[in-house]
Amino acid sequence: MTTTTPTHYQTTIRLRTEGKSLGRFTNQVQEAVKESGVQTGLCSIFLRHTSASLVIQENADPDVLKDMENFFSQLVPEGRDYRHSTEGPDDMPAHIRTALTHTSEQIPIMNGRLALGTWQGIYVWEHRQRSHTREIVVHITGH
Amino acid sequence: MTTTTPTHYQTTIRLRTEGKSLGRFTNQVQEAVKESGVQTGLCSIFLRHTSASLVIQENADPDVLKDMENFFSQLVPEGRDYRHSTEGPDDMPAHIRTALTHTSEQIPIMNGRLALGTWQGIYVWEHRQRSHTREIVVHITGH
Amino acid sequence: MTTTTPTHYQTTIRLRTEGKSLGRFTNQVQEAVKESGVQTGLCSIFLRHTSASLVIQENADPDVLKDMENFFSQLVPEGRDYRHSTEGPDDMPAHIRTALTHTSEQIPIMNGRLALGTWQGIYVWEHRQRSHTREIVVHITGH
Numbered sequence: 001m002t003t004t005t006p007t008h009y010q011t012t013i014r015l016r017t018e019g020k021s022l023g024r025f026t027n028q029v030q031e032a033v034k035e036s037g038v039q040t041g042l043c044s045i046f047l048r049h050t051s052a053s054l055v056i057q058e059n060a061d062p063d064v065l066k067d068m069e070n071f072f073s074q075l076v077p078e079g080r081d082y083r084h085s086t087e088g089p090d091d092m093p094a095h096i097r098t099a100l101t102h103t104s105e106q107i108p109i110m111n112g113r114l115a116l117g118t119w120q121g122i123y124v125w126e127h128r129q130r131s132h133t134r135e136i137v138v139h140i141t142g143h
Numbered sequence: 144m145t146t147t148t149p150t151h152y153q154t155t156i157r158l159r160t161e162g163k164s165l166g167r168f169t170n171q172v173q174e175a176v177k178e179s180g181v182q183t184g185l186c187s188i189f190l191r192h193t194s195a196s197l198v199i200q201e202n203a204d205p206d207v208l209k210d211m212e213n214f215f216s217q218l219v220p221e222g223r224d225y226r227h228s229t230e231g232p233d234d235m236p237a238h239i240r241t242a243l244t245h246t247s248e249q250i251p252i253m254n255g256r257l258a259l260g261t262w263q264g265i266y267v268w269e270h271r272q273r274s275h276t277r278e279i280v281v282h283i284t285g286h
Numbered sequence: 287m288t289t290t291t292p293t294h295y296q297t298t299i300r301l302r303t304e305g306k307s308l309g310r311f312t313n314q315v316q317e318a319v320k321e322s323g324v325q326t327g328l329c330s331i332f333l334r335h336t337s338a339s340l341v342i343q344e345n346a347d348p349d350v351l352k353d354m355e356n357f358f359s360q361l362v363p364e365g366r367d368y369r370h371s372t373e374g375p376d377d378m379p380a381h382i383r384t385a386l387t388h389t390s391e392q393i394p395i396m397n398g399r400l401a402l403g404t405w406q407g408i409y410v411w412e413h414r415q416r417s418h419t420r421e422i423v424v425h426i427t428g429h
Binding site: 010046048082083096 | 211
């Protein structure tokens, strides 16, 4: 039980992605936690798009990210006969890949830091072929 | 930092689904946010079922929803030799499709409104062949 | 609206998993909710690993869990030519299966209990062949 009044802190992170790949932004989220001043709480991240997504994945071997992208490229191929195709062959697969992964993630904050495991990094996954600017809202509550 | 005391507001939305399709209910969630009076906070939605799920997906072209359903119908076919089949051939695929998508989602609230991107809508995805009534608990915290 | 000050309560659950299977731990999470004293709030659970994941799934028929594991074993086969393979053939599939399921889940708390549906249980899903000890951070906020 705490006797201090919990805060609700929000900030928006804008990230420039490269086509069809995973980009780590753990440090920007950790920076937001520091800015909030919250020691014990919850950090919620929300991606404002439907053709990119969030994943928390291994932060050590870059080959994991390549294998991940290769697997999803084959699982959701561009060559299928989709109805929704006006924005290009990569558009509908991008929506499906987003549904298969995550739009929001939540990470507890302990002692002023994200309670990530040793091997966990936070990634935005661009599912379109071209580079985009993606917006992520970080919401932090705690005290 | 805020000096007002944050609130915790809850309400339950009941939705009648059609078989194997996505139904948008963004407006009902937005209405709950308005009812809560929260200006800055977090809206958490939770689906109380294991054969339907939540996704945040594109709200413009209905073809996206049909392509999405078609893809998942083929990815998780009804014809497989599942052990769990007493409730019908669509039951076990429904559980798997739920695991592949989402039971809970979180959306930040800014200026009294859901901070969704321009193209984002909130959907309940019915994975059974028949219509069901599905319950969604909306939890809102903030001030 | 509440006039009491919301709390932020955290605890860590450690679970011993068996290889490639789902283990239910709903009771441990319910125990944490009881410990927190929160009557109306939100329970967030976070798994600190990248080769195991969380799912909320059916709690009655154990065959559902076997079908689930079989489906994912076939969807993400061990025999593929992954770049990342130094930790064994089950390692990269474990990362992919984690991305396809969940690292964090949120469940509302009503009247001091998790607002789970009748058939919902909370599971940790071990995606490696061998048994592991997995850490789950439970964060509870409410009043």
